[in-house]
Amino acid sequence: MAQLPAEESQPKPKRVKMKFHPILIFSEEDKARTTPPHDDALVITPRIGDYDVKRVMVDDGRGAEVMYPDLYKGLMLKSKDLMPYSSPLMNFDRKLVLPKGMIRLPIQTGPEIMKVNFIVVDTYSPYTAIVGRP
Template sequence: MAAGESQSKPKRAKKGCHPALTFFEEDKDGTTQPHDDALVITRRIGDYDVKRVMVDGGSAAEVMYPDLYKGLGLKPKDLSPYSSPLMSFDGKLVIQEGVIRLPIQTGSEVVEVDFIVVNTYSPYTAIVGRPWLHTLGGVASSLYQKLTTSVAPADTAAEEAKLEGLEKVVINNDQERFFQLPLREKEELLEFLRRNLDVFTWDPCDALGIDPSFICHHLNVNPSVTPKKQPPRRPSKEYAAVIKEEVNKLKRAGAIKEVFYPEWLANTVVVKKKRGK
């Protein structure tokens, strides 16, 4: 998309020592080649992780569409006037609702840009273009389906050094219940934790009677769509025991309740945790 030059410049990210920006043949791994797909990414905009953000190196403006405008809970009073012409992909003039300045986070780098809010349909929630890319110091490739930035990689050695300075303290000889504490403050923190051990929940059964107004899980489904029935599958004895134990645990905690449906809707999927359980 094209826009006028009246936008204020994006807030520049902090400068530092950055690696070279390159793409390699192995970067194509996981992509279907050849293809003509646009580069669509997920980025943290404001306080939310936003999906379906299109990176368009041919756009001179950042554009926000109605889905994101509503999802961020924005109101017309949050927008500033914007009068420069904005052209769509098909060359037609687009009427703008206004402009709003929001931060976009990439790794540890945050760039503030002006989003032009438009009231028109798009399969994307937003478009980010050259102002954001150039300020971030990034290079986008639709061929490789990747965005390479000059954000320095995390200092893994420093992170490991921090962990080395922590001591694992097991609670009541249960290896799954533990804290990692710095050595200097260990005794003081241990005494504090012992006094307040009742506020920690190690198991769903430890958090009884949570008010649904505080938190409540629900399935994000369209009630007007008829559910699809999956063919029933019997789990193995090992998985069946795990499923029964987990369901009983959640029932005791009051997190779930038993209901009866005339038809089977979905199978239970068992996923092994990182620690092997």
């Protein structure tokens, strides 16, 4: 669920704009408590729109960014905010899901902000969204 700001009158922090791509690496210490094969999901808290969003899964094998109902409602989006999108998706149970639409939102995981097209679906997921790596 999106975290809402504590107080609306506080100034928003400025985002740093730098010309580098952050690299995610793990040390030997990080690896100490894991057992191969390393197939756990990478779950992050990026900034989507104006909110820090928890439980976003990074999946480099996906062809689409997906937004689930908790995030859609938490960002207070409405049907009128969605662009048409009618291609069905397959969920983790291998069942077809018809999207509600698509929305383009800014996402920030480091110093850079990118605009991403999220396909909005109305189905259960333990994640609020799934994003791919560029």
